Amino acid sequence: MATTTTKMISLKAESAEIVKPHTLWGDVWRRFRKHRMAVAASLVLLLIVIMVTFGSLVWTLDPEYIDIVAAYSGMTSDHPFGTDNLGRDTLARVIQGGRVSLSIGVIAMLIGIVIGTLVGLLAGFYSSLDNLLMRVTDTFLSLPLLPLLLVITLLFRDSLRVAFGPELGIFILTVVVIGGLGWMPTARLVRGDVLAMKEREFVLAAHSLGATNMTIMRQHILPNVLSPVIVAATFSIAAAIITESALSFLGLGFPPDFPTWGRLLFDGKDYLTLTPSLVFWPGLMISLTVLCVNFIGDGLRDALDPRLRKG
Amino acid sequence: MTQYFIRRILTIIPTLLAISLVIFAILDLSPSDPVGNLPLTIPPETREKIRAAMGADDPFFIKYTKWLGQFLINEPLNLIEKGTGITFPGSEDRLRIISWQTRSPIVDLIFERLPQTLWVVGTAYLVAIVLAVPLGILSAYKQYSIFDQIGTFLSIVGYSVPTFFTGLLFVVLFSVQLKWFPSVYNTTHVVTDFDSFVVQLRQIFMPVAVLTLAFTAQISRYTRSAMLENLNQDYVRTARSKGLNERTVVMRHALRNSLIPVVTLVALGIPAIFQGAIITEQIFRVNGLGQLLILAVQGGDLPTVQTLTFIFAVLIVIFNLIADFLYAFLDPRISYR
Numbered sequence: 100m101a102t103t104t105t106k107m108i109s110l111k112a113e114s115a116e117i118v119k120p121h122t123l124w125g126d127v128w129r130r131f132r133k134h135r136m137a138v139a140a141s142l143v144l145l146l147i148v149i150m151v152t153f154g155s156l157v158w159t160l161d162p163e164y165i166d167i168v169a170a171y172s173g174m175t176s177d178h179p180f181g182t183d184n185l186g187r188d189t190l191a192r193v194i195q196g197g198r199v200s201l202s203i204g205v206i207a208m209l210i211g212i213v214i215g216t217l218v219g220l221l222a223g224f225y226s227s228l229d230n231l232l233m234r235v236t237d238t239f240l241s242l243p244l245l246p247l248l249l250v251i252t253l254l255f256r257d258s259l260r261v262a263f264g265p266e267l268g269i270f271i272l273t274v275v276v277i278g279g280l281g282w283m284p285t286a287r288l289v290r291g292d293v294l295a296m297k298e299r300e301f302v303l304a305a306h307s308l309g310a311t312n313m314t315i316m317r318q319h320i321l322p323n324v325l326s327p328v329i330v331a332a333t334f335s336i337a338a339a340i341i342t343e344s345a346l347s348f349l350g351l352g353f354p355p356d357f358p359t360w361g362r363l364l365f366d367g368k369d370y371l372t373l374t375p376s377l378v379f380w381p382g383l384m385i386s387l388t389v390l391c392v393n394f395i396g397d398g399l400r401d402a403l404d405p406r407l408r409k410g
Numbered sequence: 411m412t413q414y415f416i417r418r419i420l421t422i423i424p425t426l427l428a429i430s431l432v433i434f435a436i437l438d439l440s441p442s443d444p445v446g447n448l449p450l451t452i453p454p455e456t457r458e459k460i461r462a463a464m465g466a467d468d469p470f471f472i473k474y475t476k477w478l479g480q481f482l483i484n485e486p487l488n489l490i491e492k493g494t495g496i497t498f499p500g501s502e503d504r505l506r507i508i509s510w511q512t513r514s515p516i517v518d519l520i521f522e523r524l525p526q527t528l529w530v531v532g533t534a535y536l537v538a539i540v541l542a543v544p545l546g547i548l549s550a551y552k553q554y555s556i557f558d559q560i561g562t563f564l565s566i567v568g569y570s571v572p573t574f575f576t577g578l579l580f581v582v583l584f585s586v587q588l589k590w591f592p593s594v595y596n597t598t599h600v601v602t603d604f605d606s607f608v609v610q611l612r613q614i615f616m617p618v619a620v621l622t623l624a625f626t627a628q629i630s631r632y633t634r635s636a637m638l639e640n641l642n643q644d645y646v647r648t649a650r651s652k653g654l655n656e657r658t659v660v661m662r663h664a665l666r667n668s669l670i671p672v673v674t675l676v677a678l679g680i681p682a683i684f685q686g687a688i689i690t691e692q693i694f695r696v697n698g699l700g701q702l703l704i705l706a707v708q709g710g711d712l713p714t715v716q717t718l719t720f721i722f723a724v725l726i727v728i729f730n731l732i733a734d735f736l737y738a739f740l741d742p743r744i745s746y747r
Contacts, residue, residue: 136563234425237425238425238428238429238432240726241425241429241723241726241727241730242429242432242433242723242726243681243685243719243722243723243726245685245688246685246688246703246707246715246718246719246722247433247436247719249688249703249704249707250436250437250707250715250719251436253707253708253710254436254437337570341572344572344574345572345574345689348574348689348692349688349689349692349704351707361574364574364575364578368578368693371578371581371582371586372586375582375586378575378578378579378582379579379582382574382575382578382579383575385572385575386570386571386572386575389570389571389572390566390567390570390571393566393569393570394566397566
């Protein structure tokens with residue numbers, strides 16, 4: 100016994116000079132880098148985020164500035180993305196709209212993931228809650244989402260508009276509704292993993308050491324179910340962005356003078372024959388963002404899957 | 411297994427009741443006013459009377475049970491009467507679910523709209539299945555080949571680009587620039603001879619193409635991964651090593667097993683046909699079920715929205731059940747208790 104320990108120590112000391120220790124996230128990053136499309140997508144997405152966040156510092160035209168003479172200008176050097184029917188600059192509006200669309204995607208994702216993880220964790224861990232929570236999840240899964248989203252947004256937007264002001268009210272409503280109707284797949288995923296994890300020896304060991312249920316869930320089970328949750332979170336950002344755009348596109352999202360990518364598409368579609376660029380750029384931004392997020396999700400899934408993990 | 415199925419069918423009842431209660435409650439708690447769209451010249455007292463006549467002021471549970479009774483008993487009875495010609499007693503004064511907007515029975519409205527939706531979305535779904543399954547098989551069989559890489563890239567693009575963008579792009583390209591196809595779907599068009607058939611084909615092309623792209627991307631992605639999983643299994647190696655030719659190995663052994671999850675996915679997607687791809691119908695002005703829903707939502711027509719949403723929910727539940735049954739029927743490895 101003693102000899103093996105010293106041997107191991109000496110081995111470790113030798114190899115430490117040659118090989119750097121592998122960390123979990125270092126491994127994930129190494130495998131993620133092999134997925135070339137995912138890396139390219141991350142770069143493009145980073146560019147989009149930078150453009151949306153800091154773009155207004157470089158492109159200083161006011162998105163609300165009305166210049167009726169320059170209406171329908173097409174793509175010129177003054178207005179690279181063209182102008183709308185009131186002569187407002189599309190590039191500036193795309194930059195401003197992107198902020199809203201992206202933050203809706205991220206916040207709706209956070210809401211959905213938090214609820215989903217919580218429900219899944221509780222259902223998987225406490226078998227007394229399992230049946231009830233999964234029935235609720237199944238019921239929510241059977242709801243027709245887009246019709247219900249449309250209805251809820253339409254019906255409650257006036258009261259929220261009064262309570263929080265026109266922009267913030269719709270923002271809160273959209274985010275809560277998309278997140279609140281999108282948590283079910285995560286809950287199922289997490290529950291399945293927790294059920295399997297609960298039976299493992301390390302959980303039993305933690306139990307016998309006197310750890311409370313809270314500690315076991317937080318310290319031992321949650322970190323182990325994190326990777327599928329991260330992948331699901333990535334995909335749900337894409338889904339949330341599409342859903343918000345679809346709502347706006349049906350005219351049920353934000354007020355007209357408050358651009359989001361979907362709203363710009365909705366406003367632009369009436370001038371399709373005059374300036375297609377009005378539809379093209381916001382549509383391209385939505386598609387590109389969603390495409391990048393989906394590629395990153397694919398890459399993350401491959402990188403985080405423990406079955407593919409080698410060495 | 412029979413026991414499992416019976417239990418499964420029985421659980422549908424509470425699920426549907428719960429869903430109907432949720433849908434009804436959301437709509438009922440909302441501050442929407444059915445007389446909000448009527449002319450402002452109507453005096454408030456008359457307005458109140460109109461509301462009362464619509465039954466909008468009744469307590470919640472009375473409205474709910476009334477609606478449920480009409481939906482579950484009266485409307486099916488009407489359908490049976492129409493279909494078979496038999497008249498049940500009391501058919502004259504049986505109450506029906508009436509739309510607040512058009513003042514006509516909602517079920518009749520739905521049957522007016524259903525054919526258009528089925529034609530456009532159903533065609534797209536069929537074309538997509540026919541395209542996607544071979545594409546997915548080939549892609550998986552030639553994994554990492556150029557064909558596979560292009561195919562996977564295109565399918566993730568088709569899956570990411572939303573239909574409201576592809577739809578508008580198609581309109582710009584094919585209607586505005588090239589003038590090949592009309593951008594508006596004319597529902598009153600009747601096919602009588604070859605020329606009018608061509609007109610029908612031309613007007614149905616764009617909505618079908620947009621939806622086909624989206625469906626194909628989804629199904630082929632799924633087929634590919636199902637096929638890949640099976641091609642790496644031991645039994646495929648066994649089949650090869652006992653000297654079967656490649657065609658038999660792929661088409662008889664791997665494909666059959668890979669199609670099990672694909673069939674369930676296809677079954678699960680069918681409710682979406684009836685929801686009518688709301689956005690695509692809106693872009694191409696197809697007056698199907700999706701458009702009916704949008705109009706009802708915009709007009710604050712609660713009974714129509716409630717009924718439509720509930721019908722969609724019923725379809726989702728039923729097709730979930732069908733998918734489960736198919737799975738059990740097709741895959742003997744799954745055991746049900």
